[in-house]
Structures are given as C-alpha cells and as structure tokens.
Amino acid sequence: MTQNRERPVDTTASGGGWAFVPAAVSCVTMMNDGDPHSAAESPAAESLRGDGRSGVVDVADDTGTEHGDLTARFEAEALPYLDQLYGAAVRMTRHTADAEDLVQETFTKAFTKFHQYRPGTNLKAWLYRILTNTWINTYRRAQRRPQESDDDQVEDWQLAAAAEHTSTGLRSAEVEALEAMPDEAVTQALAELRDEFRMAVYLADVEGFAYKEIAEIMETPVGTVMSRISRGRAQLRQSLARHAAEQGIKAAQAYLDESETEHV
Numbered sequence: 173m174t175q176n177r178e179r180p181v182d183t184t185a186s187g188g189g190w191a192f193v194p195a196a197v198s199c200v201t202m203m204n205d206g207d208p209h210s211a212a213e214s215p216a217a218e219s220l221r222g223d224g225r226s227g228v229v230d231v232a233d234d235t236g237t238e239h240g241d242l243t244a245r246f247e248a249e250a251l252p253y254l255d256q257l258y259g260a261a262v263r264m265t266r267h268t269a270d271a272e273d274l275v276q277e278t279f280t281k282a283f284t285k286f287h288q289y290r291p292g293t294n295l296k297a298w299l300y301r302i303l304t305n306t307w308i309n310t311y312r313r314a315q316r317r318p319q320e321s322d323d324d325q326v327e328d329w330q331l332a333a334a335a336e337h338t339s340t341g342l343r344s345a346e347v348e349a350l351e352a353m354p355d356e357a358v359t360q361a362l363a364e365l366r367d368e369f370r371m372a373v374y375l376a377d378v379e380g381f382a383y384k385e386i387a388e389i390m391e392t393p394v395g396t397v398m399s400r401i402s403r404g405r406a407q408l409r410q411s412l413a414r415h416a417a418e419q420g421i422k423a424a425q426a427y428l429d430e431s432e433t434e435h436v
Contacts, residue, residue, distance in 0.1 A: 246286050253296055254279070256379065257303050263374050264307045266363055277310070278303045297381065300389045304371070361411040369404030376401050 257278060261271035282302050289298055362370055368390075375381045375389060383401075387394045 242286060246283055249295055250279070250282060250286070250299060253299055256296075257299060260300065260303060260371075260374060260379070261307070263362060263370060264304075264367070274303065274307055274310075278306050281306065294385065296379075297385045297389055300375070300379075300381075301391070304389050305391070357412075357415040361408060361415055364411050365404055365407055369400050369407060372397055372400035373404040373408055377405075 254275065258271060258275050261274040261278075262268060265271045265274060278299070282299055285302070289295065362374070365373065371390065372386060375386045376383075381389065383394050383397050386401075387397045390397065392400075
C-alpha cells in the first residue's frame, strides 16, 4: 500500500488559501479546470480548501476495516474544522508559515489520538485543546520568531471564516466593534494583546466557546479564564477605540463608548 504523507497544498497562486492532509487520512489531488480525472468531491474535500477549485478525496486503502472507518470518521468530522483552527493558529503564532506548521502538527496528532476521542463530546474543543497544547509545547516555547509578524498578509477569506463562527449568544461590545472595523485594524488590535489574553478573547468572542470550554482548552481554572477575558477585553477595547478614532470609524466607536459607559 502506498504510504500517505502529510503535505500542505499551496493554492495561494490562485488567490485561495492552503490545504492540509494529515498522514494516512486522505489523498487530495488538486485538479486543473477541465481535467478528465475530475470526480464528484465530498463535503470534506471542499472544506479543505479556501480557493473553490475542484479536488478529489480518497480515504486510505483499508476503508471497510476498523481503521478505515476511523479514517472516514476523522475526515468527515474533524477536517471541516481546519479553517477555524488555522484562523486560531494565525492569532497564536502571528506568522502564517508557523500557523500552517502548527495546524499540520495539530491534525497529525489529532488523527493518531482520534481513537481516544469520545463520540458525542465536544470535538471542536478537543481539537482546540490539541492545537493550544502544541503551540505552548513547541512554537511558543521555542519563540522561533519573537520579533517577526506578518499578520498583514493574512488573507481576507481567513478572517471571514473566523467571523462566521462568532458566538450567537450574548455579544460583547468588542465583538460588535470587531465587525464594524476593517480587517487590518482588527488584526493589529488583536496582535497588541498578550498571548494568553489574545487567545482567551479569541476563543470567547470569535469562536464562541463558553468559559468552561476555554478552561479545558487552555488547561487553566475557570476563574483564570474569566480574568484573562476581562483583562483582555479591556485592553482590546482601548486598542480598538484608538484605531477607531484614528480611522474615523463611528460605528465601532459607538459600541465601545456604550460599553465604557456601562463599565463606569
């Protein structure tokens, strides 16, 4: 049997994003328009890409066995979260190349541990916990590029993908302001937060996780999570207010002014 290897599929030349296939999960063949091998693609294949181009996903050769069933489940259930995790990885690393590496490693670990995942529990939180632990244990600790950031190179589709998953519950003034401001201002404001504050605010206000879920993902007490979110939002509010004032964004400023009044 041919050994599948993890590999990123670079689609930036076509104006899209990037795709990743974990080891032994599937083979993704990027097709040119009009390619005669083109076949109907699965929803999982479509979720792998940000460019809208056609592709084919074939699960590992041993489909039908217990391992094959696990592989198919992973492809159907876990891979659709790829874009969301990449958005979080960009926020963590503040460098797109490191974010790609981080997500590749995360999905490889997730696949090897998928037999430990309990169906019916929060798969999204489980994946984010692996992502966060990998970041802390590898990329953050190594501080591979402590002074380097390329947030301004984050593609619009990446920010849009994250925005689609904003919590539909009680919305903070920061969330409203984030939606009223241009992408570059949001990216810069979030980048100014300390790592632990940025991650907590991102998980709460962009991904919509509850305090308990964030505590499990970050492996910290709920009280610590609440403190980080509160302090992170306060810092973010100041940063957003400054950017809104500088750019004359009245809609964002209105949300922040209202929030500031409520906090007095």
